[in-house]
Structures are given as structure tokens and as C-alpha cells.
Amino acid sequence: MLTLILIAVTVLVSWQAFERPRLIERLILWPPAIERNHQYDRLVTHGFIHADWQHLLFNMITLFFFGRAVEPVFAQLLGPVGYVFFYLSAIVVAILPTWLRHRHDPRYRSLGASGAVSAVLFAYILLSPWSLIFVFFLPVPAILYGVFYVGYSFWMDRQGGDNINHSAHLSGAIYGVLFMLLMEPRVGAVFLERLLNPSF
Template sequence: MAHIGLINLLLIIVNIAVSYKGLKDRTFFNKYSFEVDNILVYKDYKRLISSGFLHVNWMHLLFNMFSLYAFSGLELRMGHASYLVLYVASLVGGNLLSLLIHRNHGDYSAVGASGAVCGIVFASIAVFPGMKLGFFGLPFAIPAWAYGVGYVLYSIYGVRSKKDNIGHEAHLGGALIGMLVVLCMVPEVVVTNLPTILAILLPGIFFVYIIVTRPHALLIENKYFQEHVGDYDLDDRYNLERSGQKQDLDALLEKIHKRGMKSLTKKERAMLMKYSEEV
């Protein structure tokens, strides 16, 4: 069994506690989830971090926390403080790339620690060049470099194609930032693992460059995207209009009671109008 570091253990505990609160309290969930309008229009920047400690359901939480535990060895290699900086930087990096890509999608909403976890995984790939990764149900493991290259290319394809509803942008952003941060903290890995690092970073950084300089490259339509626009996956996304209309309405009324009608976002006003017409 892997030895778990103190920071890793604390992060798992905080994720469990915050996710439990969010699953039980819809108002709490709405207040701290990632949502483009609330971040860009209302400057609620805490959501860039707080959303990473919320999860859609227990399976979502379990998968992320098991992945975090599996790479506990990185904290023992880097030290507590550096590991915590790496985790937070990866979390924010994943959300910032999501914010960049979805800046014109005001109602885009997301939760989950996947960006941070991807940062830890890819930092581990940089630090431990001989590492191999195994997967559930497979009787063999693959070299970490092959997983890293394949995952980045798959994420780029996923962001560009929009053929599924997985939050590839948060995964990619977290992975790239995680690897860049660990290079600054453990620079000697550049010598021991340079080919793998370049193979992973170069296509990812080039893709981000294209997004920034030619945003129209992401303008693509296909049948799947048209049918699923507005959906959010179980890994990073959560559509506030998809479940529990009564809970939504209760949360809106509570918000109005505490902060007034002017506190409602454009989307919340539309939801309130829709529900009032249905009553």
C-alpha cells in the first residue's frame, strides 16, 4: 500500500467534506460551483478554486480521490508545501482553460477535482520517468510517457471535436500546468526525462496557442454537439437546469430573500420566469 502524504490526506478529507455538503445543500453547491457568468461578470473568482472540491455524486468523488491517493508518492518526493502549490495551480489552470474556451457560454457550469488530479498525474510522469500505469480490468501496464502523450492528444481531439460531453479542457489545462509547475520546482527532471516532457508539453502548448490566437478554430458543429449542447458530464460538468426543479426554485427564493432580486444572474431570472409560468 502506498504511503500517503499529509497534504494528500488533508486534500482527500476536504474534498469529501465539501462534496458531502454540496450534495446535501443545493444552495451551497450553486454558490461555489464553476459558472462562467458568475466568474466573468460578477467577479466571483473564488469559484475557480471552490468548484474543484465539489463533485456531482459519490462515484465521481471516489474516482478522483482514488486517483489522487494512487499518486501519493509525489508528495514524498516534492515536500508538503510544494505539493500543495502544485495541486492548487493545476486546479486553477484547468479552470482557467475552461474559462477561456467557454467565455462566451455564460451558463457553462462545472465541478470536480479532475483538473488538479490531472496535474498531479502529469507531474508524476515528469518526475518518475520509469513509472508505468495500470488500469482496471487490464492485465498489463503501459509506460507513463505513452499514457501522457496519448492523453494529451485525446484531450485536444475532444476539445476540438465536441463529439462527447467530457470536460477535456479542464483535464488538459490541469495536466499542462501540473507539468510546468513541477519543472520549476524539480528542474533536474528536465535532464532525466526531457523527451517525455517535450512530447507531452509541445502539442498541448501549441493547441493552447491556437485557441488564443485563432479562437474561431473551436467553432465547429456536429450532430452530437447540437443534440447535447448544454449537457454537463459526470466528471466536470453539472447543468443546474437538469435536476430538481423544486430544489432550484427553493434555492432561487432563498437567494432573493437573503440578497434581493438584483442578486439573480440572467440565467437565474430566466429560470424563475420559466418556473413561475409552469405553476
């Protein structure tokens, strides 16, 4: 239920931002606005706007499938709003390395929920490493997809130049795993056991 609410809010805010460029300018992560004007809310609001419908659709479909799977786990560990706390904190934590790197760069901007969605995805992979994820209609074990995702994001972050914040993807993935382990350390042992006993 909370996953659907997060998706609905994100779609609504992104849709409004598509129609109103001034709204994008107010919500987007723009370092000088944080550094000079202390608009720290941008560390969260940038996660609710997107570059275009394709960007929005990809993130929300991913969140729909994996968010619904991990939401009950967070509800059990942290209570009914634990999942929302995880998601919102993931938006912030995923963007922090980027903000620190570009905090004096007035030309830099970043937007999108990818960092938080990456955190949700990797929390799911930690819980179910051998479940199948369909990539371009091809079934791929979640753990293999995760390894490829991290490697690709790291490589592309070093390359740069494609206007995608791969650093946020990496930070979100790490945060998703660490948050889950912090909340329930036994998940680590379960993950290793499942990893050593593949089942599809």
C-alpha cells in the same frame, strides 16, 4: 499526509454539496458569477465539488496513488506546504482556458478536481515515466498512458458534447509538467535519461 487532507476535504465538501444543491450553485464554476459578481473564489471552489460519487471516487483514487508519490518531492523543493500550493494553483490554471472561452456563456458550468489531478498525474509521469499504471487492471507504462491521455483529451475537446471538461485535463497536464520543470530544471534531464533507458 497532505494528500490525505486534500482528499478528506474534497470528499466532505462534495458530500455536503450532494445533499445541498444550493451549495453546488455557490461553488460551481459559473462564468457570469465571476464576470458580474467578481466571485473569483469559484476558480478554486469548483475543484472541491463533483457531479456524482463515481466522478468523486475516480478523481480521489487517482489523487491518492499519485499524490502521495509526488508530495515528498514538492516538500523537498518548496517546503511543507509546497504541494498544497501546487495543487490549488493547478485547480485555477487548469480551468482558466475554459473560463476564458466561456466567460460570456450563462449556460456553461464546470466542476471537479480533474484538472488538478491531471497536473499531479503528469508531475508523477515526469518523475517516473516507465512505472506501471494499471488501467482497467492492465499494466501500462506511465509515459504511454500519458501520450494516450493527452491525445484522447485533445481529440475529445475538439469533438465536445460529452459534458467532460477535456480542456481542463490538458491544461492541468501541461501545468503539472511545467511547474515541476520550473521548480527543478534538472528533472528534465533525468526524465530524458529515464525515458531512453526503459525499466519496469
